[in-house]
Amino acid sequence: MTATVHVPGGSMPAAPVEPRKRRASKVPYLLLLPGVAWLLVFFVAPMIFLASQSLQTGSIEQGYALTWHIGTYGDALSAFHSQLFRSFGYAATATVLGLLVGYPLAYTIAFKAGRWKNVLLVLVIAPFFTSFLIRTLAWQTILSSDGPVVGFFRATHLMDLLRSLHLVAGNDLLSTPFAVVMGLTYNFLPFMVLPLYASLERIDIRLLEAGGDLYARPFTAFRKVTWPLSLPGVVAGTLLTFIPAAGDYINSKLLGNTSTTMIGQVIDGQFLRVLDYPTAAALSFTLMLAILVIVAVYVRRAGTEELV
Amino acid sequence: MAETASTGGDLHLQSLTKQFGSFVAVDDLSLTIPQGSFFALLGPSGCGKTTTLRMVAGLEEPTAGRILIGADDITDTKPYRRPVNTVFQNYALFPHLDIFENVAFGLRRRGSKNVKQQVDDVLELIELGHLARRKPTQLSGGQQQRVALARAIVNHPSVLLLDEPLGALDLKLRRQMQLELKRIQTEVGLTFVHVTHDQEEAMTMADTIAVMNNGRIEQLGDPASLYENPVTTFVANFLGQSNLVRARVTSRSGEHLTVDVQGTTFTMPRARCTSESDDIWMGVRPEKIQVNATAAGANTILGTVTDTSYIGVSTQYLVxxxxxQELTVVRQNDGAPILRPGQEVYLSWEPAHTFGLDARQDAKAGVEREEGELVPAGDAS
Structure with a gap:
């Protein structure tokens, strides 16, 4: 923005002082303008369009008309509820796995890495230098039937364990729910690690010393001091993982099979192949609302936990 | 903890040494702190006092030496097993817990009974019972300080460590808390080891002060004897102000020592000179110097007033x-007229108020230059 605060001094006889002052108070609003305009054009308008589309009837050949047909939601849900629930199941699993992997990683970087801290942080972000698609495709190679990972799983009977959990069907890892969850966990791990790191790094080391001084063993000190103080990072990290993971359609497409279809894939198909716009729009809205509700409940629970 | 009733709760430091790389933070320190005493480790920043405290707390591992409480060697004991609690410099209160839970933290970890009763009692002692459910950030600095103290003393440690506990408070609050700390210490009867760089704070509260410098103890004693009988120039300058004048011993007869200062003769008790050498620093505290219009008796020297600063309760002169060489003189404002710069005066002091230090020491050691304080007169050269 070019709206700068008026500079005192510098003789400007023509410019009256009063209006300049009033304009200065508008600066915050002017600064908001580009962001608001962006949101209106690229978020609010498409939302309204999507909402209206979900309530339309018709066909691609004859055109669609707004008929306020609420029934589309019911039809879409009865047809695709299993994909919706599966998406949340996969996303939740990937989030929990991400937390289990990410917390120790963030903890180590924050407290134990010393001068390697920045190097390790760059390594966490490094995957972003290649595209999401390429990274997921790479997992196809990693999990391929003749690869070392599959060999290891077969040799150690981990494959049998996964099979008994219905995470794989045959003797392969690719094209299984296991592969999809692994892909989701991997792809969203940086979103978990960075907020965790940020909140762990802020913890005053003297609080941990005080914990030890007050008879807390290292594990108790972690449970009573470090963990509660890192909760903001846990909440942020899990949200940043869960939300995009629930709507993801690349991992299930490239690493899964027809029985691992996630809701994002369904929406993608309805929009671009079946060309059933109302159903696709209704599913998009349902997904969004479901995530909103889940997140609201989660944040509220986590928020009260923090106060205990 | 349990054995606080027995007399064997003295804290012993034996040849304690801590090195960080090649830097010796604490150098072969040996010390016994009697149970129930209020002990101060006093020194400038970087003198090793905090490192000593952290070694007692178990937060720092000694390079060499032992730490004992009574007969128990705690040198290798984990911090969470030591009967020692610390009041941290910036309190280190747990921000996610309320005041009650902060104070109850140590009791809960040890599975203590009557947690509520004990916490309520100690909150009563520090007069913050009504704020039990507040979070630390909702309290003022002075209140947070008292909570940090309560959180430590509720555990009845054998030794309570205080690391610059009043450093973050403003001057007025600090004075108030000094009295409060002393009251609480008397009431609970625990051994307090107090680390500070503020000599006034140490003198107000402590029974015994150890003045530390460069990782060693310069002098140990009660506040009055440290102030009246400093044995090094560092102590003479760090604890209050001193005038140090280069003098030459001319005779040692019986109880007395006669010295010559640029042609003027002074006497002092032989016991108050710590040096056997003939070259000494003759020291006298600014408030011990009498100012007269005429020469009166021995130990008198003529000078000219060069600076006057009126402080209210007293006036400080440079003569x-x-x-x-300039001497600092402090005079009570008891009605005597204020001297003007340029005025000639005779300075005199009692032989008993004079002390002698080894002349090989730096006369400026321990001089505080903070807060625009006057630098006490030192070497004339």
Whole structure:
């Protein structure tokens, strides 16, 4: 923005002082303008369009008309509820796995890495230098039937364990729910690690010393001091993982099979192949609302936990 | 903890040494702190006092030496097993817990009974019972300080460590908390080891002070004897102000020592001179110097007033002696007229108020230059 605060001094006889002052108070609003305009054009308008589309009837050949047909939601849900629930199941699993992997990683970087801290942080972000698609495709190679990972799983009977959990069907890892969850966990791990790191790094080391001084063993000190103080990072990290993971359609497409279809894939198909716009729009809205509700409940629970 | 009733709760430091790389933070320190005493480790920043405290707390591992409480060697004991609690410099209160839970933290970890009763009692002692459910950030600095103290003393440690506990408070609050700390210490009867760089704070509260410098103890004693009988120039300058004048011993007869200062003769008790050498620093505290209009008796020297600063309760003068050195003189404002710069005066002091230090020491050691304080007169050269 070019709206700068008026500079005192510098003789400007023509410019009256009063209006300049009033304009200065508008600066915050002017600064908001580009962001608001962006949101209106690229978020609010498409939302309204999507909402209206979900309530339309018709066909691609004859055109669609707004008929306020609420029934589309019911039809879409009865047809695709299993994909919706599966998406949340996969996303939740990937989030929990991400937390289990990410917390120790963030903890180590924050407290134990010393001068390697920045190097390790760059390594966490490094995957972003290649595209999401390429990274997921790479997992196809990693999990391929003749690869070392599959060999290891077969040799150690981990494959049998996964099979008994219905995470794989045959003797392969690719094209299984296991592969999809692994892909989701991997792809969203940086979103978990960075907020965790940020909140762990802020913890005053003297609080941990005080914990030890007050008879807390290292594990108790972690449970009573470090963990509660890192909760903001846990909440942020899990949200940043869960939300995009629930709507993801690349991992299930490239690493899964027809029985691992996630809701994002369904929406993608309805929009671009079946060309059933109302159903696709209704599913998009349902997904969004479901995530909103889940997140609201989660944040509220986590928020009260923090106060205990 | 349990054995606080027995007399064997003295804290012993034996040849304690801590090195960080090649830097010796604490150098072969040996010390016994009697149970129930209020002990101060006093020194400038970087003198090793905090490192000593952290070694007692178990937060720092000694390079060499032992730490004992009574007969128990705790040198290798984990911090969470030591009967020692610390009041941290910036309190280190748990921000996610309320005041009650902060104070109850140590009791809960040890599975203590009557947690509520004990916490309520100690909150009563620090007069913050009504704020039990507040979070630390909702309290003022002075209140947070008292909570940090309560959180430590509720555990009845054998030794309570205080690391610059009043450093973050403003001057007025600090004075108030000094009295409060002393009251609480008397009431609970625990051994307090107090680390501070503020000599006034140490003198107000402590029974015994150890003045530390460069990782060693310069002098140990009660506040009055440290102030009246400093044995090094560092102590003379760090604890209050001192005038140190280069002098030459001319005779040692019986109880007395006669010295010559640029042609003027002074006497002092032989016991108050710590040096056997003939070259000494003759020291006298600014408030011990009498100012007279005429020469009266022995231990008298002529000088010219060069600076006057009126402080209210007293007036501080700089008086230049014939050979150029300036002495600091402090005079109570008891009605005597204020001296003007340029005025000639005779300075005198009791032989018993004079002390002698080894002349090989730096006369400026321990001089505080903070807060625009006057630098006490030192070497004339």
């Amino acid at each position: 230049q002696l014939g050979f150029g």
